[in-house]
Amino acid sequence: MSIDILVERYLAGDLNPEEHHAFAVRLEEDADLKRKVLDLQALDATLRAAGHSIDDVPLSPQLQALVDEMHLEGSDVQAMPPRANSVGTWISAFFGPRSPAMALGFGAAATACVVAVAVFGAGWFGPPVRPPVMMAGVNISKLADQVASGTQQHGVVFSGSFARADDDGICRVFQLVAKPEAQGLVCTKGADWTLVAYTQRPGSSYAPAGTDNDLIDAYVAPMTPLSQAQEDSFIAKRGQ
Amino acid sequence: MPDFTSQLLSRLPQMRRFAYTLTGNTTDADDLVQICLEKALRKSSQFDGAQDVQHWLFKIMRNAFIDQTRAQARTPDFVDLDHPVSAAQPDPSAKPDDDLGHRDVITAISKLPEDQRMVVALVLVNGHSYEEAADILSVPKGTIMSRLSRARHRLGEALASHGVSV
Numbered sequence: 001m002s003i004d005i006l007v008e009r010y011l012a013g014d015l016n017p018e019e020h021h022a023f024a025v026r027l028e029e030d031a032d033l034k035r036k037v038l039d040l041q042a043l044d045a046t047l048r049a050a051g052h053s054i055d056d057v058p059l060s061p062q063l064q065a066l067v068d069e070m071h072l073e074g075s076d077v078q079a080m081p082p083r084a085n086s087v088g089t090w091i092s093a094f095f096g097p098r099s100p101a102m103a104l105g106f107g108a109a110a111t112a113c114v115v116a117v118a119v120f121g122a123g124w125f126g127p128p129v130r131p132p133v134m135m136a137g138v139n140i141s142k143l144a145d146q147v148a149s150g151t152q153q154h155g156v157v158f159s160g161s162f163a164r165a166d167d168d169g170i171c172r173v174f175q176l177v178a179k180p181e182a183q184g185l186v187c188t189k190g191a192d193w194t195l196v197a198y199t200q201r202p203g204s205s206y207a208p209a210g211t212d213n214d215l216i217d218a219y220v221a222p223m224t225p226l227s228q229a230q231e232d233s234f235i236a237k238r239g240q
Numbered sequence: 241m242p243d244f245t246s247q248l249l250s251r252l253p254q255m256r257r258f259a260y261t262l263t264g265n266t267t268d269a270d271d272l273v274q275i276c277l278e279k280a281l282r283k284s285s286q287f288d289g290a291q292d293v294q295h296w297l298f299k300i301m302r303n304a305f306i307d308q309t310r311a312q313a314r315t316p317d318f319v320d321l322d323h324p325v326s327a328a329q330p331d332p333s334a335k336p337d338d339d340l341g342h343r344d345v346i347t348a349i350s351k352l353p354e355d356q357r358m359v360v361a362l363v364l365v366n367g368h369s370y371e372e373a374a375d376i377l378s379v380p381k382g383t384i385m386s387r388l389s390r391a392r393h394r395l396g397e398a399l400a401s402h403g404v405s406v
Contacts (some may be wrong), residue, residue, distance in 0.1 A: 004389045004393075005382075005385055005386070005389065007389075008385045008388055008389050009385065012363070012369070012370055012385075014370060039396065040392055040396070043392060043395060043396055043399070044364050044392075046341075046345055046399070047345060047349065047360060047364045047365060047395065048364055048365055048367075049342065049345075050341070050342040050343075050345035050346050050349070050365075051257045051260060051261045051346070051349075051361065051364070051365030051366070052257060052365070053260075053342040053346075054256050054257060054260040054266055054269060055253055055256070055257070057266045059270060060266075060267060060270035060271070060274075062270070062271075062274055063270040063271075063273055063274045063277075066274055066277060066278070067249060067252065067277075070245050070248065070249055070277070070281075071245075071249065132250060134249050134250055134252055134253075139253075
């Protein structure tokens with residue numbers, strides 16, 4: 001085996017214990033080889049950091065539109081008047097007692113304040129393992145666990161935290177800085193977060209009905225705002 | 241199990257990193273991700289739930305990138321006489337001063353042969369194992385190692401010559 005391949009396998013953690021031990025001894029004895037390995041490890045870190053630098057770049061408008069459409073299409077519920085025996089009817093019945101205004105939003109009066117709502121079915125009704133809430137390439141779930149309201153991170157700002165009275169869950173309202181007209185609402189479901197609603201101003205490719213943020217307000221209206229200390233405590237607990 | 245669309249979207253950061261490393265700029269990267277997602281949605285019926293969705297997506301992206309590269313090679317460059325461009329256009333999303341090193345590194349990667357670039361993107365940037373990269377690229381594990389070794393050698397020299405400290 002050539003030394004280059006041996007080094008490759010060492011860097012990848014691909015050596016078995018005996019090979020690893022022998023290579024570690026060789027490294028201690030061969031200063032040039034050790035320097036080479038250290039340089040390669042530094043190179044790997046540089047390459048990784050460069051590749052990850054796109055994480056801080058907002059999505060292109062076209063990709064953002066596609067992602068937003070997928071968020072909506074991936075939901076079980078669209079912002080339209082529910083039909084009898086439809087999923088929408090069931091959702092309205094489910095959420096109605098918790099948030100009457102939301103039920104209204106899903107009802108026939110939706111024409112007055114129709115929004116593009118993404119209620120992720122898997123989040124509410126599915127199995128306990130949920131994917132993170134991703135928007136614009138940003139892991140909203142992670143930020144919701146870690147970032148205080150009013151602090152911008154990765155182009156996201158949370159504008160408030162609320163306690164749901166019926167199940168002690170916490171909900172957080174957020175905005176994408178690049179799209180200040182839009183708001184989203186994520187709520188805890190056990191250890192996970194789920195995207196409950198996302199609104200978008202008319203004119204986008206995926207919200208032809210138009211919207212304002214009344215629906216988000218309607219969601220949080222029956223909830224209790226968290227104080228700064230309560231939010232700090234929540235974040236400290238979730239961050240553990 | 242999360243629905244198919246959610247699974248796709250949850251891999252968005254990894255897809256963007258892969259695409260960025262392959263294309264060398266954020267605009268082309270997002271275009272490639274968009275193409276990949278659209279193809280994945282069209283091919284959703286072909287997705288076997290037992291396989292890793294990320295591997296499946298990366299295979300689609302790899303093929304899309306190869307198709308795109310070949311199509312570009314067949315298409316002559318036209319110059320817009322109203323807006324002549326004398327040099328390579330800067331990445332519009334590039335920040336002016338804080339990531340010069342990153343851009344140099346990505347530029348160096350983009351000059352690698354395609355097969356080496358893919359291995360760098362999978363193993364070094366996205367953290368896949370040799371076995372996973374071999375599966376995605378449909379080559380033996382030994383080929384991954386040798387490509388990676390050559391890529392590291394070239395990148396080390398290229399970056400050193402540009403004064404990018406590693």
